[in-house]
Every structure is written in structure tokens, then in C-alpha cells.
Amino acid sequence: MNYSSRRSGLILGFLKSKNYRLKAIKLTAVFAATSLLVSHSSSPVVAALEDSPKTIIDEVWQIVNSEFVDREFNHIDWKIKRQELLRAEYTDQKTAYKAIRRSLKDLGDPYTRFLAPEEYEELTSQTSGELSGIGIRLGIDQKTSKLIVVEPIPNSPASEAGLKAGDHIVSVNGKSTKLMTLEQASAEIKGEVGTEVILEISRSEQPAFDVTIARAQIELPSVSYTLNQEQDSKVGYIKLDEFSSHAAEQMQKAIQELSAKQASGFILDLRGNPGGLLFSSVEIARMWMEKGAIVSTIDRKGGNQEFSANGKALTNLPLVVLVDGYSASASEILAGALKENHRAKVVGSRTYGKGTVQSVHALSDGSGLAVTIARYYPPSGMDINQKGIAPDIKVDLSREEQTTLSVNPDLIGTKADRQYARAITILKNEFISKTGSDFSAPLTTR
Known part of the structure; x- marks a missing residue:
């Protein structure tokens, strides 16, 4: 329905x-x-x-x-x-x-x-x-207290952009996630279909890098x-x-x-x-x-x-x-x-x-x-x-x-x-x- x-x-x-x-x-x-x-x-x-x-x-x-x-x-x-x-x-x-x-x-x-x-x-x-976003599930790493990608939803913009489970999201559109709750991070990432969000990603043994992802309508x-x-x-x-x-x-x-x-x-x-x-x-x-x-x-x-x-x-x-x-x-x-x-x-x-x-x-x-x-x-x-x-x-x-x-x-x-x-x-x-x-x-x- x-x-x-x-x-x-x-x-x-x-x-x-x-x-x-x-x-x-x-x-x-x-x-x-x-x-x-x-x-x-x-x-x-x-x-x-x-x-x-x-x-x-x-x-x-x-x-x-x-x-x-x-x-x-x-x-x-x-x-x-x-x-x-x-x-x-x-x-x-x-x-x-x-x-x-x-x-x-x-x-x-x-x-x-x-x-x-x-x-x-x-x-x-x-x-x-359904949702309007980039298609990731967020979580807090219990050991480091960092905001992480629990998993990218298959065939979503996040998945196509190469995000992986365990990726640490350092910032969203230039805003540090260090003190953000899951709800606050979600609010920053979501947005209207067709607009873009810039995530700074930290991955094990790699320098941090930016990923620009266009939001879309996604089936959950x-x-x-x-x-x-x-x-x-x-x-x-x-x-x-x-x-x-x-x-x-x-x-x-x-x-x-x-x-x-x-x-x-x-x-x-x-x-x-x-x-x-x-x-x-x-x-x-x-x-x-x-x-x-x-x-x-x-x-x-x-x-x-x-x-x-x-x-x-x-x-x-x-x-x-x-x-x-x-x-x-x-x-x-x-x-x-x-x-x-x-x-x-x-x-x-x-x-x-x-x-x-x-x-x-x-x-x-x-x-x-x-x-x-x-x-x-x-x-x-x-x-x-x-x-x-x-x-x-x-x-x-x-x-x-x-x-x-x-x-x-x-x-x-x-x-x-x-x-x-x-x-x-x-x-x-x-x-x-x-x-x-x-x-x-x-x-x-x-």
C-alpha cells in the first residue's frame, strides 16, 4: 500500500x-x-x-x-x-x-x-x-564510539558509490560527526531526491576521502x-x-x-x-x-x-x-x-x-x-x-x-x-x- x-x-x-x-x-x-x-x-x-x-x-x-x-x-x-x-x-x-x-x-x-x-x-x-536518501544503515561502533556504516542497502546510491560496512563517517557536508547522535547524523544525510550529500569517509589503513552521493528514492x-x-x-x-x-x-x-x-x-x-x-x-x-x-x-x-x-x-x-x-x-x-x-x-x-x-x-x-x-x-x-x-x-x-x-x-x-x-x-x-x-x-x- x-x-x-x-x-x-x-x-x-x-x-x-x-x-x-x-x-x-x-x-x-x-x-x-x-x-x-x-x-x-x-x-x-x-x-x-x-x-x-x-x-x-x-x-x-x-x-x-x-x-x-x-x-x-x-x-x-x-x-x-x-x-x-x-x-x-x-x-x-x-x-x-x-x-x-x-x-x-x-x-x-x-x-x-x-x-x-x-x-x-x-x-x-x-x-x-521506501525512503529518500542514499541507502545506508548507520550505527555506533561500540569500541570507538564512531559513526559507522552498518551496511549499504543493495543497489542504492551508497552501494554504487562504493561505501562498505564498517566505514567510519568522519563528516557530513563538512560537519564533524564526532558529537552527533544517530538521529542527528540521519537528519544531516537525508534530503530531497536529486540533491547531493558529501561524506568524508575513513577506512582502515587508508587516508580519509570524500564521497559525493546523489540522494534517491530507495526501496527498503x-x-x-x-x-x-x-x-x-x-x-x-x-x-x-x-x-x-x-x-x-x-x-x-x-x-x-x-x-x-x-x-x-x-x-x-x-x-x-x-x-x-x-x-x-x-x-x-x-x-x-x-x-x-x-x-x-x-x-x-x-x-x-x-x-x-x-x-x-x-x-x-x-x-x-x-x-x-x-x-x-x-x-x-x-x-x-x-x-x-x-x-x-x-x-x-x-x-x-x-x-x-x-x-x-x-x-x-x-x-x-x-x-x-x-x-x-x-x-x-x-x-x-x-x-x-x-x-x-x-x-x-x-x-x-x-x-x-x-x-x-x-x-x-x-x-x-x-x-x-x-x-x-x-x-x-x-x-x-x-x-x-x-x-x-x-x-x-x-
């Missing part, structure tokens, strides 16, 4: 997640988006809407009034709330933003939230799976994958970081390429995945499931929308799904569907427990609003909100193990990763029980 003028995005919410990777900053894009059209009532306070802050306040009120999943508004008189908000005086947009946040908090739903322009920009960049990778040799078997390991608008097509490519390389089974890693687009999770579930229900959503009027497999699975090879306490929303839809349809074994820790769907709206001043519009349920109809999904096989990592994987992300998806190691054992057992043959002999794929 691409964001465009007068459109809202249906998402399952991005949570701030604790990922087992070096902290990376996505150089966010600027999206041209305007508010949904809203109708104003004939209230006496309409005249006050000529004041710009009050315009935003009323836009928010109208959207919540027409879409919020709880028709009782958490037992608040929402119409009186509008009168109170519009009678107040606001010195600037920021004071209006504070009033909006206070009123939304009264709804008792942490996922219905106001997004300042920079927050809205970041969320739309995440869900679109949500999926990474490898074919791992495990004894005499080949295992397709797929890591899905988030459910962006490009995640499904990237997942399809991963499954097809790993199948062509004679993978005997798959491990799908959803650990740390905070969620994303509803339809992305449904599309990806259909790639693994030949039949069965995936998810159902119920809106404020009791309307029930159901999603099921469509008979177009890409593979029937054995599958294990890895989850943890930071696997949320869209991750839980996918894990729940695969588990309850007995398509995969789910391994790890109980998931986060977020069972609601949000619609994201752009407002007229560049800010945004995420409003909860429905609740979702896995095929069993179980309410997972604040409960999560229990794995088939519980394997909790100790704090020491989590720290080790965080400090050494290259160990994720290896035998040093205990949840992954357990998944390998399960794959072998699943394959033998289903086929009566050795794990190294692949099943037929579609």
Missing part, C-alpha cells in the same frame, strides 16, 4: 521493538499527503476553526468520531469533548498537539495516537518500505535470507523485520530462490518484528498456506471481514516460525495463522499481545493520526490482546543470551542462537515424521 493524497493506511501498528541488531536509522522520506476530507457540524464553535490549531483539533475529533472502534469512547461524552477543545485558546500548533494527545489518552487506547509531522513522516516511511529491504548448511541438509532461513508494502514481494523472492536452491525446510524469523500493514501479513500467510483461515477483523459496527488462504502457496516444505515478546500485531496474525492451521511449529517466547487494527490518516499540517478501527482474531477466534500467542515449543533466551546476540548480531540464525538451534532439530523431526525419509531430501514445491 502506497501512501498518496487523501488516503489512509490500514496498519496493525508499529511498536518500539528491542531487536537483536545494531541500532539502525532509516533515512526517512517526505511524503505528499493531505488529510481526509471531513464534514463539520453546524455547531456555534465552527467559526473558531478559522484558527489553524483548531482546524487540526477538529480534523482529529471528526476522524475519531467516525472510526474509533469503541462506540462508547471509553464512556466519555465525545461531543462535549469537542466543545471543550474548540473553546480553548492555543498559542501555537504545539499547544494544540498537547491538547489532542490529552484528549486521545482519555480514550484508554494506547494505539490511537497523534503523530507530529516528523513522527508521521517516519511511520509512512516504515509502512511504505524488509526481508533478508540465507541458505544454511546444517549437517547434510539445506535450510532456508528468512528474517522478516516488518510488514511494509514491499514485504510480500520480497518474501516471495526469498521463498522462490531458496526453494530453487533445494532447501529442505524453512525457518521464518519474526523475532523483534513490531508489525505493519494488515494486507501484507495476509499476502505472506497465503505464500505458506494452501488452505485455511488466516484472520478476521471486527469493526465498531460488528462488521466481520475474514481473510483465508487462496490455494496459491509457494511451498509445502516443513516450516518453523521463531517469535519472542517483541513479535507484535501483524507478526502475531502470521504466527497465529500458521500455528492454528498446523502449517508450522512456533518456537520461542510468548508474543507481545496486540489484537487491534489502526487506520493512519494524514492531517492538513503534515501531522498524522493513527486510530484503532477494528479488533482482529486468529482462526480460533481467541482474543490475543494483552495475552499474546503461546509458542508450540517454549524456548526463552536468558538475558545473557539476548545480550550476546545483540552485541554480536552475526550470531543470529546460527547454532549459537538457541532458539534457531531448536528450530533445526524440530525441522529434522518434522521432515522425517511426514516423509519417512532423510531431512536432506527435499519435498516437491509448487
Whole structure:
């Protein structure tokens, strides 16, 4: 789903997640988006809407009034709330933003939230799976505290310019990065498509040199994958970081390429995945499931929308799904569907427990609003909100193990990763029980 003028995005919410990777900053894009059209009532306070802050306040009120999943508004008189908000005086947009946040908090739903322009920009960049920048992931070297390139995104301007993982960025457009945070460095590097940025790069045993790179629109990778040799078997390991608008097509490519390389089974890693687009999770579930229900959503009027497999699975090879306490929303839809349809074994820790769907709206001043519009349920109809999904096989990592994987992300998806190691054992057992043959002999794929 691409964001465009007068459109809202249906998402399952991005949570701030604790990922087992070096902290990376996505150089966010600027999206041209305007508010949904809203109708104003004939209230006496309409005249006050000529004041710009009050315009935003009323836009928010109208959207919540027409879409919020709880028709009782958490037992608040929402119409009186509008009168109170519009009678107040606001010195600037920021004071209006504070009033909006206070009123939304009264709804008792942490996922219905106001997004300042920079927050809205970041969320739309995440869900679109695109950015405007040069295509690098940034990190801080723990030993030297220097700003480094964690990795250049394949086929990006940074990659084409020859930047490499581990490169130290000394300065950006002549500004030293010595005291910059990751956020500050990201802000300096990002910019409009077609403009240029000059990076001073230091590489081991080489003099520092300048690189001039033109910014471009870049598709972010949500999926990474490898074919791992495990004894005499080949295992397709797929890591899905988030459910962006490009995640499904990237997942399809991963499954097809790993199948062509004679993978005997798959491990799908959803650990740390905070969620994303509803339809992305449904599309990806259909790639693994030949039949069965995936998810159902119920809106404020009791309307029930159901999603099921469509008979177009890409593979029937054995599958294990890895989850943890930071696997949320869209991750839980996918894990729940695969588990309850007995398509995969789910391994790890109980998931986060977020069972609601949000619609994201752009407002007229560049800010945004995420409003909860429905609740979702896995095929069993179980309410997972604040409960999560229990794995088939519980394997909790100790704090020491989590720290080790965080400090050494290259160990994720290896035998040093205990949840992954357990998944390998399960794959072998699943394959033998289903086929009566050795794990190294692949099943037929579609």
C-alpha cells in the first residue's frame, strides 16, 4: 500500500521493538499527503476553526468520531469533548498537539495516537518500505564510539558509490560527526531526491576521502535470507523485520530462490518484528498456506471481514516460525495463522499481545493520526490482546543470551542462537515424521 493524497493506511501498528541488531536509522522520506476530507457540524464553535490549531483539533475529533472502534469512547461524552477543545485558546500548533494527545489518552487506547509531522513522516516511511536518501544503515561502533556504516542497502546510491560496512563517517557536508547522535547524523544525510550529500569517509589503513552521493528514492529491504548448511541438509532461513508494502514481494523472492536452491525446510524469523500493514501479513500467510483461515477483523459496527488462504502457496516444505515478546500485531496474525492451521511449529517466547487494527490518516499540517478501527482474531477466534500467542515449543533466551546476540548480531540464525538451534532439530523431526525419509531430501514445491 502506497501512501498518496487523501488516503489512509490500514496498519496493525508499529511498536518500539528491542531487536537483536545494531541500532539502525532509516533515512526517512517526505511524503505528499493531505488529510481526509471531513464534514463539520453546524455547531456555534465552527467559526473558531478559522484558527489553524483548531482546524487540526477538529480534523482529529471528526476522524475519531467516525472510526474509533469503541462506540462508547471509553464512556466519555465525545461531543462535549469537542466543545471543550474548540473553546480553548492555543498559542501555537504545539499547544494544540498537547491538547489532542490529552484528549486521545482519555480514550484508554494506547494505539490511537497523534503523530507530529516528523513522527508521521517516519511511520509512512516504515509502512511504505521506501525512503529518500542514499541507502545506508548507520550505527555506533561500540569500541570507538564512531559513526559507522552498518551496511549499504543493495543497489542504492551508497552501494554504487562504493561505501562498505564498517566505514567510519568522519563528516557530513563538512560537519564533524564526532558529537552527533544517530538521529542527528540521519537528519544531516537525508534530503530531497536529486540533491547531493558529501561524506568524508575513513577506512582502515587508508587516508580519509570524500564521497559525493546523489540522494534517491530507495526501496527498503524488509526481508533478508540465507541458505544454511546444517549437517547434510539445506535450510532456508528468512528474517522478516516488518510488514511494509514491499514485504510480500520480497518474501516471495526469498521463498522462490531458496526453494530453487533445494532447501529442505524453512525457518521464518519474526523475532523483534513490531508489525505493519494488515494486507501484507495476509499476502505472506497465503505464500505458506494452501488452505485455511488466516484472520478476521471486527469493526465498531460488528462488521466481520475474514481473510483465508487462496490455494496459491509457494511451498509445502516443513516450516518453523521463531517469535519472542517483541513479535507484535501483524507478526502475531502470521504466527497465529500458521500455528492454528498446523502449517508450522512456533518456537520461542510468548508474543507481545496486540489484537487491534489502526487506520493512519494524514492531517492538513503534515501531522498524522493513527486510530484503532477494528479488533482482529486468529482462526480460533481467541482474543490475543494483552495475552499474546503461546509458542508450540517454549524456548526463552536468558538475558545473557539476548545480550550476546545483540552485541554480536552475526550470531543470529546460527547454532549459537538457541532458539534457531531448536528450530533445526524440530525441522529434522518434522521432515522425517511426514516423509519417512532423510531431512536432506527435499519435498516437491509448487
